Amino acid sequence: xxxxxxxxxxxxxxxxxxxxxxxxxxxxxxxxxxxxxxxxxxxxxxxxxxxxxxxxxxxxxxxxxxxxxx
Numbered sequence: 001x002x003x004x005x006x007x008x009x010x011x012x013x014x015x016x017x018x019x020x021x022x023x024x025x026x027x028x029x030x031x032x033x034x035x036x037x038x039x040x041x042x043x044x045x046x047x048x049x050x051x052x053x054x055x056x057x058x059x060x061x062x063x064x065x066x067x068x069x070x
Contacts (some may be wrong), residue, residue, distance in 0.1 A: 043049065
C-alpha cells in the first residue's frame with residue numbers, strides 16, 4: 001500500500017487538486033443550491049405537534065416571568 005502512495009508525485013497530486021478546484025468553479029451555482037423550497041407541512045393536531053406547542057408555551061411563560069421579576 002505504501003508503495004502505491006509513494007508513486008504519486010507532488011506534481012500529480014497538485015494537478016488533481018487543481019482540476020478539482022477548477023471543476024468546482026465551473027459548476028453553476030444553480031446546480032449546487034436548491035431552486036425551490038421544499039417545506040414539509042405537518043399535521044397540527046398530531047401528538048408530537050401538540051407536545052411541541054406546550055413546551056414552547058411553557059418556555060415562553062418562564063421567560064416572561066423572569067422579565068417581570070426584574
